[in-house]
Amino acid sequence: MTSATILTIIIIYFGLLILISNIVSKKDHSNDTFFKANKNSKWYLVAFGMIGTALSGVTFISVPGEVGNPDLQFKYFQFILGNAIGFIIIAKVLLPLYYRMNLTSIYGYIEQRLGTISYKTSAIIFLISRTIGSAFRLYLVVIVLQRYVFDDFNVPFAATVLISLGLIFAYTYRGGLKTIIITDTLQTFFLVSSVFLTIIFVCRSLDFSAIEAFEAVKNSNYSKIFFYEDYLQGNYVVKQILGGMFVTIAMVGLDQDLMQKNLSCKNIGEAQKNMFTFTGIFVLINIFFLSVGALLYMYAEKNGVAIPMVDGVTRTDYLFPEIAFKHLSIIPAVIFLLGLTAATFATTDSALTALTTSFCVDFLGMDKAENANNMQTVKTRHLVHLAFSFLMFLVILVFNSLNDKSVVTMIFTVAGYTYGPLLGLYGFGLFIKSKTVNDKLVPLICIVSPLITYFINSNSKDWFGGYVFSFELIIVNGLITLLGLLLISKPATGETRF
Template sequence: MAPATILTLIILYFGLLFLISYFVSRKNSDNDTFFKANKNSKWYLVAFGMIGTALSGVTFISVPGKVGAEAVQFSYFQFVIGNAIGFLLIAKVLLPLYYRMNLTSIYGYIEQRLGTISYKTSATIFLISRTIGSAFRLYLVVIVLQRYVFDAFHMPFALTVLVSLALIFAYTYRGGLKTIIITDTLQTFFLVSSVFLTIYFICQSLDLDAIQAFEAVKNSQYSKIFFYEDAMAPTFFIKQVLGGMFVTIAMVGLDQDLMQKNLSCRNIGEAQKNMFTFTGTFVLINIFFLSVGALLYLYAGKNGIAIPEYLGKPKTDFLFPEIALNHLGAIPAIVFLLGLTAATFATTDSALTALTTSFCVDFLGMDKAENNTGPKTVRTRHAVHIGFSLLMFLVIIVFNALNDESVVTMIFRVAGYTYGPLLGLYCFGLFVRKLGVHDRFVPIVCVMSPMLTWFISENSATWLNGYIFDTELIIVNGLITFLGLLIISRKADAQTRF
């Protein structure tokens, strides 16, 4: 597909998002609308929109790309099983807590349970973790757009990133969460439609009907799901399930981004219906993403298509866009482009809103009545929104200079270090109710824990007879944080035992 055609589609797509943003936020764009969508979101819209936020461009491109590795295949589905368990635990344990405390920022729980410094520390961990994670996700799509669109116009990579973030800011800065609930519903529709249509177009190109396609995927070398043989391997079943469960609890249940949407529902019942519906859909969609990966490699093998290179090395993240944009025809290319754009911007717009909310509430106190009125607070919120957009820009530029791995691998590796202290803080708060902490020492524990985790990870093969940590590294990090909090613990005040 010609770069000019792709660029035209992107412009039309964002034009639609701007139109939605205008109608959603034209009557009200105050802080309550931005932070909580006036606490009036429909649970089914939240559930559907969360699919796009949770999956992102990483799932769209990187997961199908990794299927081709002999030691990987469909092993990612083991991780998805862990994700599903984590989602159910969030719905039954964390959501009732957040609703009972009527929180705008979920880190308000840490403030009331452990203290102000612990609260600021947990909010800071989220800001760092979400900024890095969302930057990685946006990076993946920007390099695809750069390769297949903007290189043709001699547009620098940095400018492509800046324009992308500017467009996201432009349609979210007024309505915030209220706008995103609607735009993410639309974007998820494009994402899900793209998955099914891509499978259809590839099957059509391979002369396969639905049953034949199922058999081809099942009988291919890519379809192995469960790996029990080698406990030392990153794909070992127990490691993947445990890693998926705890990564989900930390990256979803303890993350302001996805929880902010849940907290915009009218009550806990609707929020839980949202999570249960979302969980089932999430598992199903990931099955189809893995199937897309197998079909892509079957198509590439039949047509002699090599994995595209990036910076002189084969990069599996580029296989899907290469086939969709250059080999399947115009309609499949349009479908792919809409799905990729929807997956990525649904994640990034939500993240920027959550980052802005967390900073404004957790550090500027905008959830308090005396700080939540007047045009000055709205201007401050806009400035914070711009600030996080620029910070994400800088992270992407640095990551582009350093990265040579699959983005999905890098995201979960980094999450093991950045989200681990949040896991430890909440576990201590929830399960050791008779103890509090000496608040001033909590930042030291939360800094030391990732450092010790990294040290253990780097030496685990030597110390543990060849054992290499993968996604379960977050459990180690959370456990070290938990033990550190026990060391600095004290008897809790009665009113802080939630």
């Protein structure tokens, strides 16, 4: 498929999203609509749309790419099982708390439980974490677009990033969450369809029936799921499940992005229905993504397709687009492009809306202002939305100059450091009911904790007999934060209600 064809499809795709946005937000682009979708979202639309937000282009490209690593294979499914446990905990513990307190920003809980400075600190942690994480995810798709489209037109990488963020801004800045729930439903449809159709097209290329494909994947060198031989290694099953569980609690349950969609449902019952349905679909879709990875490596072996290299570094992230764009026919290539674009932009548009909401609510107090929906506050919200788009642009440029790893590994490694303090703050608030904290010292604890965690991680092999941390590093960070909060705690003066 030529670069001109790919570019034409992308233009049509974003034209459709912008059209939907204009229809949805034509009569109502107030802050209530942007922040909460007027608390009238259908749970089944939220559940389906959240698949696209939770998966992103990382799952679409990086997860299948890592299947070929003999130390990884289907290891990621261990992490997914931990994710599923985390989603259930969120539905049963955190969502009832957020609904009981009628929150717009979930960090309002920290304000009431620990104090204003702790509240602002939590919101800042989210802003930093989500900006970095979403920039990484968008970076993955932009480098694919750059390699297979914009390089042919001599468009610089920075311009490609700016165009991508500009298009996202164009269909999100007015309707916010209300628009995203509709557009993400459409994008998730493209994402899910592309996974199943890719499997069908690759199986046809390999002359596999559905049963033969299942047997081939099961009997291949890529399908090992559980790694329990050596607990010192990062792929050990217990580490992966625990890491997946706590990463999910932090990156979903303590993150304004996905929780904002849950809080747009009419009541707690519908929000929990949404989470349980979403969990089942999420696990199933990830199984198919891993299967795509195994089939792609079989296809590459059969047809002599080499894993692409960039600046002398093997990049498994490029294997899927390499096969889709250069070795399969036009229809599979179009389907791949739609799935990749949908996966990544469904994540980024949601993140930009959540970042804007958090800043406007947690720092500008728009949910408490008497004139929260007047023209001036709406204009301010537009400026905040634009500012976060530009900030993400800068982060992607920095990341592009530094990164030489698989993006999926990088995202969850960074999350272990940035989201760990949120785990500690909420853990203290929920389980240490008899104490409160010296509010002024909380920012110091949240800065020191990731530094100590990094120091421990850097020396773990020498200190702990060869032990290598994986995704469970976030637990260590959370515990260090919790211990730090206990050191600056004091008996609560009144009854703790939450």
